[in-house]
Amino acid sequence: AEGVCTPPAPxxxxxxxxxxxxxxxxxxxxxxxxxxTTVMLRNLPNNYSRSMLLELIDAEGFAGSYDFLYLPIDFxxxxxxxxxxxxxxxxxxxxxxxxxxxGFMQWSLPxxxxxxxxxxxxxxxxxxxLARYRNSPLMHESVxxxxxxxxxxxxxxxxxxxPTKKVKPPRQGTERMLV
Numbered sequence: 001a002e003g004v005c006t007p008p009a010p011x012x013x014x015x016x017x018x019x020x021x022x023x024x025x026x027x028x029x030x031x032x033x034x035x036x037t038t039v040m041l042r043n044l045p046n047n048y049s050r051s052m053l054l055e056l057i058d059a060e061g062f063a064g065s066y067d068f069l070y071l072p073i074d075f076x077x078x079x080x081x082x083x084x085x086x087x088x089x090x091x092x093x094x095x096x097x098x099x100x101x102x103g104f105m106q107w108s109l110p111x112x113x114x115x116x117x118x119x120x121x122x123x124x125x126x127x128x129x130l131a132r133y134r135n136s137p138l139m140h141e142s143v144x145x146x147x148x149x150x151x152x153x154x155x156x157x158x159x160x161x162x163p164t165k166k167v168k169p170p171r172q173g174t175e176r177m178l179v
Contacts, residue, residue, distance in 0.1 A: 035090075035091040036091055036094060036119050036120075036124055037088050037093075037094045037124065038068075038088075038094070038119070038124045038129065039088065039094055039101075039117050039118070040083060040084070040085055040118050040120045040121075041083060041084045041086065041101055042082065042116045042117075042118070043082060043083075043113045043114060043115050043116055044082050045080070045107050045111040045113055046080050046081070046082050047080070048071070049146060050071045050073075050146050050147075051146065052109075053069070053071050053084060054069065054150075055108075056108060057086065060101075061100075062096075062097055062100075063155060065089055065093040065096075066086050066087060066088050066093075066097075066152060067088075067151065067153065068085070068086065068087035068126050068130070068149065068150070068151055069084060069087075069149065070084060070129070070148075070150070071083075071084040073146070073147045075147070076172075085120050085123075085129065087120075087125065087126050097117070098118070098119070101115050101117040102116055102117040103116075130161055133148075133149045133160065134160060134161050134163055135163045135165050135167060136167070137167060137168050137170040137171070139163055139167050140168065141167075142169050143170060
């Protein structure tokens, strides 16, 4: 059906006549993750902006429950890519958000898309996401703020940690983007 997201095939290895499910490796700040707090929302309307998604998440009862959000944007079309990563302050809140948004369709803009929510893979937890993006081309001065990940503490936006090396401008192949 149109607007329905088909989940990816499970992570399965087939050996002879037997199929075994591999345990995915999840990258946390310390290398291992004891609890899951990062959810990936898929099948979001492409005309949603980061601020619209934040407003929706807050309106659905999750204000102050998250500390990181990233909604990837296509630099050419300036449209959302239809998925986002959100880190919640606890596994309980992450479970609640995952359950609430799985099957969600009450968008503030007309859309037939049905959201699916799953655990983020391979990055889990605030520290893993902050480390992942701090030196990313997304943090280059040429990238608009609305296209960048955001970090929150106690419900208020705070700065992401500063880069540890010179941040290069975003590229697609050999072509620089946004400059």
